[in-house]
Amino acid sequence: MLAVVSDPTGRWWRAWECCSRCAAAMPAARIVATAPAAAAPSVSGAGKAPGRAAGDRVGAPVFSATAPAAPEREVGGGQRLPAPRSAAAAPRSRRAKRWGKIAQRVVPHDLQPVVLRDELIELGDAFRAYQESSEPDLELLASLHARKARAFATWADVTDDGGLRAEARRAEQAAANVRLQWEQRTGQGTEGTVARVLTGPNQWEHARGVLAYVRDHAPVPGPEGRLLMLLLTLRTACRGSGNVTALDVNGLPLGDAEQLLQAMVDAGWLRLPGTVADLLASTSENPTHIIVPSLLPRDSDRGPFIFGKSMRAKLSGWAQKAVGERKLRKKKTPAAVRLLALACAVHSSADGRLGPFGRGLEVEMLASLCAVDSTELSKLVEQLTAAEWLTEVSVTGTHVTGRLCERVLELSCPVPAG
Numbered sequence: 001m002l003a004v005v006s007d008p009t010g011r012w013w014r015a016w017e018c019c020s021r022c023a024a025a026m027p028a029a030r031i032v033a034t035a036p037a038a039a040a041p042s043v044s045g046a047g048k049a050p051g052r053a054a055g056d057r058v059g060a061p062v063f064s065a066t067a068p069a070a071p072e073r074e075v076g077g078g079q080r081l082p083a084p085r086s087a088a089a090a091p092r093s094r095r096a097k098r099w100g101k102i103a104q105r106v107v108p109h110d111l112q113p114v115v116l117r118d119e120l121i122e123l124g125d126a127f128r129a130y131q132e133s134s135e136p137d138l139e140l141l142a143s144l145h146a147r148k149a150r151a152f153a154t155w156a157d158v159t160d161d162g163g164l165r166a167e168a169r170r171a172e173q174a175a176a177n178v179r180l181q182w183e184q185r186t187g188q189g190t191e192g193t194v195a196r197v198l199t200g201p202n203q204w205e206h207a208r209g210v211l212a213y214v215r216d217h218a219p220v221p222g223p224e225g226r227l228l229m230l231l232l233t234l235r236t237a238c239r240g241s242g243n244v245t246a247l248d249v250n251g252l253p254l255g256d257a258e259q260l261l262q263a264m265v266d267a268g269w270l271r272l273p274g275t276v277a278d279l280l281a282s283t284s285e286n287p288t289h290i291i292v293p294s295l296l297p298r299d300s301d302r303g304p305f306i307f308g309k310s311m312r313a314k315l316s317g318w319a320q321k322a323v324g325e326r327k328l329r330k331k332k333t334p335a336a337v338r339l340l341a342l343a344c345a346v347h348s349s350a351d352g353r354l355g356p357f358g359r360g361l362e363v364e365m366l367a368s369l370c371a372v373d374s375t376e377l378s379k380l381v382e383q384l385t386a387a388e389w390l391t392e393v394s395v396t397g398t399h400v401t402g403r404l405c406e407r408v409l410e411l412s413c414p415v416p417a418g
Contacts, residue, residue, distance in 0.1 A: 001136070002033040020136045021127070027177055027200050034134055100124045102148070103167060116158065119151050138182035145175035176416045177201055180350070194409045197318045204413035206307050207315055208346045210234065213304055215369050217294065219269035223336035224254045226371040227323070228261070230339075232270065232292060234316040237305045240296030243287035246280045251324060253335050269294065322411045327387045336370045337383045343369040344390065344404060350414040352404035354390075360401035 001023040004015045015032070023029050099109040102124030111117040126144055130137070152168035155161070180201065198204055214230045231252065235242035249257050258280060264270040271291040272279055279288040295303050307315075322345060323338045333341075343366050348354055355361050367374040378395045381402075385393050393402035404412055 001031055001035070003029040004032050005029050019131050020133060021131050021141065024136045024138050024141050024178055025174055027180060031136065102127065103152075111155075112158070116151065116154055119147070120155065123148055123151060138178050142175050142179040142182060145171045145178060149175060173201075173416065180414075194412075196410050196412065197321060198314060198413055201414075201416070203311065203314060204346065204415075206305070206311060207318065207413045208415075209305070210237070210315060210319075211342060211346060211369060215371075218371065219267040220260060220263045221371065223334070223339055223371040224252075225260050225263070227252055227335040227339055228254060228257070229264070229269075230319060230342075232264075232290065233295070234312065234319055236290065236292045236295050237312045237315075238303075238307070238309050240293065240303065241289060241291045244279065244290050245282050245284050245287045247284065249280065251320075253333065253338065318411065322408075325389075325408065325411070327389070331383070331387045333383055333387055336372050336376075337380050337387070339370040340366060340377075340380045340384055341387075341389050341408075344384070345408070345411050346413040347415055348404050348412050352406070352409050352412060354400060354402050354404075356415050358401065358403075360394075360399035363395075363398055363400060366400060 001018055001020050002015060003018060003023040003026065004013055005026065005028045006013045020034075023031055100107045100121030102120050107117055107120045107124070109117075111120070123144065127148075130141060130144065149168045149171035152164050152171060156164035156168060198207060210230070210233065214226060214233055218226050218229055220229075228249070231248060232242075232244065235244055235248075249261070254260060258276050261270070261272075261276045261279065265272060265276065269292065271293065273289060279290070282288040295305075297303050305312075319342065322342055325341070328338055328341060344354060344361070347361055349356060349358055351358075363374050363377055367377050370377070370380065372380065377400070381390065381393055381395055381400060384390050385402075388405050389408055390402045391405050393400070
């Protein structure tokens with residue numbers, strides 16, 4: 001396959017040759033051309049290498065068994081060496097031992113249960129047949145990856161092999177990615193019609209990772225400090241330093257921004273070149289360069305985040321757009337409600353339902369992300385519903401179910417369907 005992918009801004013394009021399986025596993029790839037199958041040579045046997053049958057494709061293997069049998073040779077003393085034994089004369093095993101290969105692993109012929117061995121062998125054959133197909137079939141490929149994930153998980157349970165278990169997780173993620181790509185290309189489901197701010201599963205995972213990191217490493221208590229930390233973390237995620245202006249801070253619903261910033265400085269989480277007052281007076285022409293020591297790279301360690309500058313900018317833009325969404329600003333919602341909006345956005349299904357398959361989200365999990373007590377969550381949900389972020393909401397003692405409103409689906413980061 002000749003596949004092409006562009007960055008979201010359309011500034012550059014990248015093209016590469018790969019097999020159909022690899023092309024289908026890349027959600028943003030578009031297939032430009034497919035290599036035709038090799039045609040059989042029109043000229044018969046003349047000039048062909050010894051041992052190659054007429055009509056063989058160029059590059060096909062040549063087996064020694066197709067060469068003429070060597071005649072008997074005479075050696076010293078008048079003795080004669082017999083001709084090599086033909087394949088037909090070779091002894092046959094009483095029982096054929098079935099084995100195969102999948103994902104560069106040999107499936108043992110004595111693997112138990114037999115149904116698992118047969119499934120792995122058939123999957124290996126199916127993947128190889130798919131690679132030889134002329135056109136990609138993403139629906140079929142997704143089903144193959146899903147079968148592989150189940151088979152490898154069972155294989156890992158039988159052999160207690162951690163490598164097989166890791167391969168099962170990779171296959172499960174590949175199935176989800178290919179299925180999402182198929183739905184986007186065919187227009188199946190809601191995700192095929194939503195142009196999201198963050199466009200792929202990799203970006204969605206990073207968004208969830210940043211929120212979890214902020215939850216676990218907040219230097220000051222309370223939702224306002226948590227929201228401010230989120231802004232500063234996304235500005236300094238890659239190098240541990242970045243630029244911030246007074247407009248960035250004042251755009252957040254913070255009761256006393258100066259006190260919060262000073263508390264972060266006193267806790268050692270934040271370093272400023274001057275005073276907090278200087279930061280709150282800075283402009284876009286003269287921003288304040290801040291440093292977060294815990295995010296500074298150390299030697300070969302890149303810090304807690306593995307994404308680069310381009311990804312950091314996308315995540316920062318997405319968070320600011322979500323936190324400063326028009327209805328949230330109009331309703332003058334507090335910091336806890338805006339954190340809840342982010343938590344719901346990154347833990348929804350592709351069609352906007354909260355939780356995978358719309359099963360809902362745990363109250364304790366949402367409360368921890370919003371830095372509030374679980375008893376306060378129902379009031380936050382009411383405010384978020386009034387701001388037209390959520391609909392069809394139901395709050396119980398353990399779970400919150402509902403759906404994101406259609407107008408904010410672009411800010412969502414669907415969780416894996418598995």
